[in-house]
Amino acid sequence: MQTFHNLDESKQEQIINAGMRVFAIHGYKKSYMSEIAHLAEVSKSTLFYHFKTKLDLYLFLLDTAMNEIMDSVNDESVYSEKDFFECVKIATEHKMQALRKRPSLMKFLTKFYFETVPEVEPYKLEYLAKSDQMRSRLVFEELDVSKFKETVDPKLVMDMLHKWTEGYMAILDKNADDKTDQEISEFYDQMIVDFLNILAMLRINFYKPEYL
Amino acid sequence: MQTFHNLDESKQEQIINAGMRVFAIHGYKKSYMSEIAHLAEVSKSTLFYHFKTKLDLYLFLLDTAMNEIMDSVNDESVYSEKDFFECVKIATEHKMQALRKRPSLMKFLTKFYFETVPEVEPYKLEYLAKSDQMRSRLVFEELDVSKFKETVDPKLVMDMLHKWTEGYMAILDKNADDKTDQEISEFYDQMIVDFLNILAMLRINFYKPEYL
DNA sequence: ATGATATTAACCGAAGCGGTCAAAGGAGGT
DNA sequence: ACCTCCTTTGACCGCTTCGGTTAATATCAT
Numbered sequence: 001m002q003t004f005h006n007l008d009e010s011k012q013e014q015i016i017n018a019g020m021r022v023f024a025i026h027g028y029k030k031s032y033m034s035e036i037a038h039l040a041e042v043s044k045s046t047l048f049y050h051f052k053t054k055l056d057l058y059l060f061l062l063d064t065a066m067n068e069i070m071d072s073v074n075d076e077s078v079y080s081e082k083d084f085f086e087c088v089k090i091a092t093e094h095k096m097q098a099l100r101k102r103p104s105l106m107k108f109l110t111k112f113y114f115e116t117v118p119e120v121e122p123y124k125l126e127y128l129a130k131s132d133q134m135r136s137r138l139v140f141e142e143l144d145v146s147k148f149k150e151t152v153d154p155k156l157v158m159d160m161l162h163k164w165t166e167g168y169m170a171i172l173d174k175n176a177d178d179k180t181d182q183e184i185s186e187f188y189d190q191m192i193v194d195f196l197n198i199l200a201m202l203r204i205n206f207y208k209p210e211y212l
Numbered sequence: 213m214q215t216f217h218n219l220d221e222s223k224q225e226q227i228i229n230a231g232m233r234v235f236a237i238h239g240y241k242k243s244y245m246s247e248i249a250h251l252a253e254v255s256k257s258t259l260f261y262h263f264k265t266k267l268d269l270y271l272f273l274l275d276t277a278m279n280e281i282m283d284s285v286n287d288e289s290v291y292s293e294k295d296f297f298e299c300v301k302i303a304t305e306h307k308m309q310a311l312r313k314r315p316s317l318m319k320f321l322t323k324f325y326f327e328t329v330p331e332v333e334p335y336k337l338e339y340l341a342k343s344d345q346m347r348s349r350l351v352f353e354e355l356d357v358s359k360f361k362e363t364v365d366p367k368l369v370m371d372m373l374h375k376w377t378e379g380y381m382a383i384l385d386k387n388a389d390d391k392t393d394q395e396i397s398e399f400y401d402q403m404i405v406d407f408l409n410i411l412a413m414l415r416i417n418f419y420k421p422e423y424l
Numbered sequence: 425a426t427g428a429t430a431t432t433a434a435c436c437g438a439a440g441c442g443g444t445c446a447a448a449g450g451a452g453g454t
Numbered sequence: 455a456c457c458t459c460c461t462t463t464g465a466c467c468g469c470t471t472c473g474g475t476t477a478a479t480a481t482c483a484t
């Protein structure tokens with residue numbers, strides 16, 4: 001693991017992406033070092049050279065994932081904006097950029113959270129502590145919702161947009177296995193376009209006329 | 213497989229649900245007969261008594277899944293309604309009922325579609341033929357969209373609702389592994405409630421006043 | 425009791441897993 | 455050219471676990 005950071009950055013990326021992806025899809029136990037090695041286009045021995053055991057690799061990826069997600073979320077620019085749609089727009093674009101860089105990150109962490117194998121159990125506490133530090137979900141509670149018509153429930157709008165993005169991600173997820181990185185990027189681009197269109201449509205119809 | 217239909221219906225259900233669920237989560241190769249047996253609360257030998265091989269069981273589940281999905285979708289009641297929101301409402305409730313009965317069905321079929329193991333490859337053609345018979349997605353093209361305001365794009369609304377349900381399903385999916393069937397049912401109930409609320413909200417704000 | 429059907433624990437050979445090791449590249453200094 | 459050090463790899467090993475078999479047992483209608 002010390003030797004790992006001396007590698008070409010591109011090869012590091014390959015191994016990290018391959019590892020997260022395989023662990024994200026199959027979970028700890030049903031992920032095999034041979035599979036990760038194959039996807040990363042290195043030999044299995046190379047993995048064992050840089051990481052002494054499978055668990056070592058897993059924990060390294062876990063650490064990497066948690067650091068990256070915290071870096072991307074703890075950006076102050078999101079918290080300054082108070083207009084509902086502007087804020088949602090900025091936050092989503094942020095999240096999108098992070099996921100675009102490492103598509104399997106979220107799924108990897110979620111899968112970890114639901115792991116039942118005893119090897120990884122001890123590390124969940126640490127994970128919970130770190131994710132508490134992220135106040136991402138609380139951010140929307142202090143938003144200005146006075147611009148909405150009375151017939152609109154802001155919480156429902158929030159939920160609707162959230163589920164929409166989850167759905168988009170899920171659709172990508174199903175098809176991602178045989179997509180190139182290029183195609184996945186284009187998919188995210190299309191997603192942002194669709195999302196902005198929806199935001200615009202909702203804004204026109206949900207805001208009181210005087211705020212348009 | 214002939215002996216299987218003589219069993220108590222409840223035990224048949226247990227085995228079908230366990231099988232679809234395990235195959236849906238792990239795919240063909242990484243699903244183990246021992247795992248399915250454990251989840252179905254029978255012994256591994258029992259599975260091999262009713263189904264000669266793992267592939268036999270898989271193909272039986274595939275057949276069952278395709279028949280059930282076709283039965284639920286080919287219901288004429290969906291096609292008669294022409295009002296946008298009414299039609300979406302009916303179609304979604306239909307789908308929901310089917311998934312509620314067998315939560316892993318869709319995921320099982322999707323997973324099958326993306327299988328790469330040579331054993332199941334030959335059966336994909338048959339699957340494609342059958343799914344072509346289902347005209348579910350075409351149904352919305354002849355809907356009456358004249359009631360919408362000019363600022364609303366019906367296609368975008370349709371897409372938004374579709375992604376929303378996909379998102380809800382994806383969220384369930386992530387947590388489903390350690391949920392009881394009872395809890396999953398309640399989850400679907402909540403989903404229907406949320407969905408109807410969203411439909412109502414959209415209808416009020418997207419339809420021209422004279423149609424409310 | 426008897427025969428047919430349904431279920432299981434114990435078992436088997438083969439495959440595939442995590443992990444090791446000796447040998448071989450490859451980049452740089454001399 | 456040679457040696458040195460770091461990196462990579464194919465071949466290999468012991469062990470687990472898989473799909474599948476078998477023989478013994480449980481269940482039940484007649």
